[in-house]
Amino acid sequence: MFLQRMKKGLLFLGVLLMLVSCGEYQKVLKSEDIGLKYSTAEQLYNEAKEENNKSKYRKALRLLEQIVPQYRGKPQGEKVTFLFADSYYQLGDDYLAGYQFERFTQAYPNSDKIEEAAFKSAKSYYFLSPRYDLDQTETLKAITELQKYIDSYPDGENIEEANKLATDLRVKLEKKAYQIAWEYYNKGEAGLPGQNYKAAVVAFTNFLNEYPGSPFREEAFYYRFAAAYELAVNSYEFLIKERLTDAQIYYNNYIRYYKEGSPYYEQIQALNRDLESRLQNF
Known part of the structure; x- marks a missing residue:
């Protein structure tokens, strides 16, 4: 019975403290004192970082949104701007995190946080990159930002991850380019x-x-x-020989690099035998 009462008492105390805390936060949020907002935002950010607490990051962000313009150009401006960008980053708002970190690197190129900001900006843009079959504008932006980081900090603490992320994005672009080419082949005789x-x-x-x-x-x-072969054999009679000869060049390109045992070796040999047989008829 005593333990149950104690648990209820502690629960009530916790709720009470939370209400008081919320009330105090609302007062700070409505206050005109930017110094108070700055110190509260910094405290909330530090607690959020220590506890990995998204709610406190959101509270810190609301305060920082109010005071960033007032601290621009002031000594505390660098720290406020970094906390502002990093709060977006920690909350997973990749678009605003990338943008705000990019602004930070432009405004404070000599900051001791410049490398971290450059990497987090690039990584935020990486997360905005869509799947390979969609428009890749964001992917190109992310590659540009990652390459800037790689070029600027070849010995940086995040260089290994930056290289991996950039490689992932380049493979995505390769896959899209390959898919476009393959789609033309797959459509085959459709159309003209x-x-x-x-x-x-x-x-x-x-x-x-x-x-x-x-x-x-x-x-x-x-x-x-295979596309060159199909183009040749489906051409008008006067174009077939020339196009079969062109296809043979592409066959030679393949076997220059890939030998027996390669995945497409048997298929390409079969098509080439038919190609040679057709050429002999000319």
């Missing part, structure tokens, strides 16, 4: 005669030139040849 196969040959060629080390390289070599 040979149009999609011709577009596929061009797209795969551009892909191989732009991404020479891509994990999709062998597939691109194979499908470029």
Whole structure:
């Protein structure tokens, strides 16, 4: 019975303290004293960081939003601006975190927090990158920001992660470029005669030139040849020989790099035997 009363008492005390705390916070929020808001925001931010408490980050952020403009150009401005950006970062608001950290690096290039801010800005943009089949504007932005960090801090404490994130994004761009080329091939004879196969040959060629080390390289070599072969055999009679000869060049490109045992080796050999047989008829 005594323990139950004690538990109820502690629970009541906790609720009471929380209400008092909330009341005090509301007073600070409505106060005109920017010094009080600054000290309260800093205390809430430090507690949030120590406790990994999202609620306190949100409270700190509300206060910081009110005072950032007043501290711009003042000695405390650097710290206020960093806490403001980092609160967004900790709350997972990647767009505003990236933007605010970017502003911080521009405003305070000599800050001892500049490397951390540059990395967090780039990482925030990384999280904004959509899946590969959507518009990749945000991906390009993230790669640019990560590369800035990598170039500026080659020995930085986050360099390994920055390189990994940049590689992830580049592979995403490669996958999109490869998918566009493959879609042309997959459409095949749909539309104008040979149009999609011709577009596929061009797209795969551009892909191989732009991404020479891509994990999709062998597939691109194979499908470029396959598209050229299909373009040739489905052409008007007077174009077939020339296009078969062009396809043979793409076959030679493939076997220069990939030998027996490669995933597409048997398929490409079968198509090439047919190609040679057709050429002999000319």
